[in-house]
Amino acid sequence: MRHWLMKSEPEVFGIDDLERVGVEPWEGVRNYQARNLLRDEMQAGDLAFLYHSNCKVPGIAGIMRIARGGYPDDTAWTPGHRYHDPRSTPENPRWFRVDVAFERRLGRIIPLSELKQAPELSAMPLVRRGNRLSVLPVSPQEWDFILSLETPRD
DNA sequence: GCCAACGTTGGC
DNA sequence: GCCAACGTTGGC
Structure with missing residues (x-):
């Protein structure tokens, strides 16, 4: 089983929305690098962090399970659809998508600012400037470390 | 709202 | 195949 991080703007689709609907097709990805991950790498049963982007406090809000692979x-x-691309x-x-299912919220939103401070996460593209990929692989070590931040230990 | 960084497009 | 122009992402 692999781990992932997927970005979404909470104004568009956030953890509240996912909890409400339960399962959601992750559509509209129109970037080839992310497409390749959706199509070739992500499998049912994988887990993914839901990351809130382009908002007041960007950060990791919850955990999703991949319910259906690419x-x-x-x-x-679909003509007229906002994600319409006549070349497909x-x-x-x-273009490809996966289905994601609500797994759980994190006990708190772990802000990007905090992720950036952790030497353990310095290799993550997420914390690098200018990164725009909306679907990222997360190593098991990074996954566990991020979960360890959920409950501050002091 | 600003703007840097990045991916894509299209002329040549 | 180069690369400038353009549109988008996304932190701040």
Whole structure:
């Protein structure tokens, strides 16, 4: 089982929304690097952090389980859809998505500012400036370390 | 709201 | 195949 981190703007779709709907197709990813991860790497049963981006306090808000591995994102060939891309067809899909399921909230949102301070996480692209990838692999060590931050130990 | 960083597009 | 222009991301 692998671990991931997936970004979303909470104004658009955050942990509150995921908890409410339970399962959500993670559609609209239109970046090739992220597409490759969705299509080739992410498998049902994997776990992913839900990261809140582009908001007042960006940070990790909860845990999701991949409910379904990569499959074609049909919003790409839906005319008029905001994620429509005429280069993608059912016969030759260009974009992919996964389904994610609500697992649990973290006890607190772990802010990016705190993640940036941890030497243990310095290799994560997330804490590097200018990183824009919306789906990132997380190593088991990084995963465990981030979870250890959930409950401050003092 | 600003703007740096980045990915994509398209002219050549 | 280069690279400037453009649009988007996302922290601050």
